[in-house]
Amino acid sequence: MKALEGKHALVTGGTRGIGAAIATALRDAGARVTISGRDQPALAAAAERLGADTVVMDVASADAVSAAFAQIGPVDILINNAGQAGSAPFGKTDGALWQRMLDVNLSGTFYCSQAALPAMLDAGWGRIVNVASTAGLVGYRYVAAYCAAKHGVIGMTRALALEVAARGVTVNAVCPGFTDTDIVREAVATIVAKTGRSEDEARAQLAAGNPQQRLVQTKEVADAVVWLCLPQSGAMNGQSLAVAGGEVM
Known part of the structure; x- marks a missing residue:
C-alpha cells in the first residue's frame, strides 16, 4: 500500500510548474489528486497528463473557493500552490499590484485553508x-508586494499550526528559491529586455544567489511537499522549509 493511498489531495495552481510536479508526486504516493486553476482548457489538458481530477477555482475569490470545495468534497491534503509574482520598484508599486499580490498569494491561501x-x-x-518562497523568509529588491504576501503566508502557517497542533492536522510551508518554472522564465525575459543581457547571463544572475549555482528543480520542491504530507511526518508542524540549495539557513 502506498503511503498516501485513500487520501484526497487538492493542489491549487496545479496545471504547470511546481503545482504539476506536486500533483504528480502525490499521485505516485497513492493519493487521489484534484488540481485547480482558472483556465478550464489548461485544467483539462493537465488532468489528462497527470491523471488528476479538476475543479475550476479562482483562489482570490472567497465565493469561488466555497463553490469549488462544495463540488469536490472533503480533502485530506491541501497544497496551497497557486500564486503570482509581480515585480516593480517600490516607488512604482501601485495599489493594484500590491492588492493583486496579497489577493492571490495570501488571501487565496487563507480562503482555501479555511474551507479545507x-x-x-x-x-x-x-x-x-503552503508553497511560499524564500521571499517569505528574506527580502528581495523590486518585489516588495510579493515579499509582503509571502511573509504573510509564513506568519499564517505558524499561527494556524499552533491552533490545530493537538487535533491531528499539521500546517507547514515550503519556500523554494529560484526554480526552473514559467515564472522564472518570465523573470529572465524581463532581465533580458531591461538590461540587454543574454538569456544565459540572466539565468546565471538568478542562479547566483543559490550556493549550488543552479536553479532549483520542480521535482525537488514536490518531494519536500510530499514528505511533509506523509503519516510519519506528523511531528513536522509550523515549519518553513527552504528548498534553495543553502541560500537561506
Missing part, C-alpha cells in the same frame, strides 16, 4: 502545505 480545515478536524487528520 473543518473536514480535516472532523477526521482527526490532515495536512496543509
Whole structure:
C-alpha cells in the first residue's frame, strides 16, 4: 500500500510548474489528486497528463473557493500552490499590484485553508502545505508586494499550526528559491529586455544567489511537499522549509 493511498489531495495552481510536479508526486504516493486553476482548457489538458481530477477555482475569490470545495468534497491534503509574482520598484508599486499580490498569494491561501480545515478536524487528520518562497523568509529588491504576501503566508502557517497542533492536522510551508518554472522564465525575459543581457547571463544572475549555482528543480520542491504530507511526518508542524540549495539557513 502506498503511503498516501485513500487520501484526497487538492493542489491549487496545479496545471504547470511546481503545482504539476506536486500533483504528480502525490499521485505516485497513492493519493487521489484534484488540481485547480482558472483556465478550464489548461485544467483539462493537465488532468489528462497527470491523471488528476479538476475543479475550476479562482483562489482570490472567497465565493469561488466555497463553490469549488462544495463540488469536490472533503480533502485530506491541501497544497496551497497557486500564486503570482509581480515585480516593480517600490516607488512604482501601485495599489493594484500590491492588492493583486496579497489577493492571490495570501488571501487565496487563507480562503482555501479555511474551507479545507473543518473536514480535516472532523477526521482527526490532515495536512496543509503552503508553497511560499524564500521571499517569505528574506527580502528581495523590486518585489516588495510579493515579499509582503509571502511573509504573510509564513506568519499564517505558524499561527494556524499552533491552533490545530493537538487535533491531528499539521500546517507547514515550503519556500523554494529560484526554480526552473514559467515564472522564472518570465523573470529572465524581463532581465533580458531591461538590461540587454543574454538569456544565459540572466539565468546565471538568478542562479547566483543559490550556493549550488543552479536553479532549483520542480521535482525537488514536490518531494519536500510530499514528505511533509506523509503519516510519519506528523511531528513536522509550523515549519518553513527552504528548498534553495543553502541560500537561506
